[in-house]
Amino acid sequence: MARYTGPSCRLCRREGQKLYLKGERCYSDKCAVSKRAYAPGQHGQGRKKISNYGLQLREKQKAKRFYGLLESQFRSYFEKAEKQAGITGENLLRILETRLDNVVYRMGFGSSRKEARQLVTHGHFTVNGKKVDIPSFIVSVGDVIKVKEKSVSSAKFKEMTQAATNVPNWVVVSSENLEGKVVSLPTREDIDIPIAEHLIVELYSR
Incomplete structure (x- = not known):
């Protein structure tokens, strides 16, 4: 892609x-x-001077850039969120947060989402014991994400001896074992990025 x-x-x-x-x-x-x-x-x-449309567009662009997505993939996530029960904007952010590359970043295994995406693509992680190299893979509650055994000796992961900071409460991480587990789905309060998701909904609802 x-x-x-x-x-x-x-x-x-x-x-x-x-x-x-x-x-x-x-x-x-x-x-x-x-x-x-x-x-x-x-x-x-x-x-x-920014119009209402301009404000809506900027929020969408900001969200896309936070998560490193292009328009077609972002739009497909919105359509998926729209079909789910609940608030569409919050559904959208929840889907974005549960992408494997973002979860790896949230667990502290990558210094940025971009680096986390690269690490996933290079096959450094397993999900429930199976290698997954697709950054857009959506994790579920109970999934265990772990650094692949062959990758543990790499310089990148040798440095991870201390517990990651700012880990959200919907995941638990063991830096010693280089693994983390999704214990719940993120709520809106768990997502700290400054996005006004209702503006994105308004933009796509035009």
């Missing part, structure tokens, strides 16, 4: 806030948003 291969920092600047796409760099003085807090391009510093 196609994916964005341009500069990650450009996406953060376009949204006017940190999307934490580059891991530790986002917390350092090298962060592009800290240095240039305006949109990229020659007209980036110009003042623009």
Whole structure:
């Protein structure tokens, strides 16, 4: 599937806030948003009045960029969320949160979603004992995600001797065993990304 291969920092600047796409760099003085807090391009510093449609579009773009998705896949997730019982916007975020690449990131096995996606694609993880190298794989309650035995000796995972920080309460992690378990589905309160999901629903409902 196609994916964005341009500069990650450009996406953060376009949204006017940190999307934490580059891991530790986002917390350092090298962060592009800290240095240039305006949109990229020659007209980036110009003042623009944003319409309601523009606000809705920006929220959708922001959500796509947080999770590293392109339009077709994001739209398919929205259609799936729309068919589920409950609030469509919250259903959408729950689906996005339970993608395997995001779960790996949430468990602290990747410094960013982009790195987590790469680690999954390279086959470093198993789900319930079976190798899964599809980042979009949706996990379920009770699933155990573990670093593959052959990958434990790699430099990336040798460094993980301490418990991960900021792990959400819908997963439990054992850094010593390099594994984590999904103990519940995330609620809206568990999802800390600054997204106004109702604007996304309004945009697709036009």
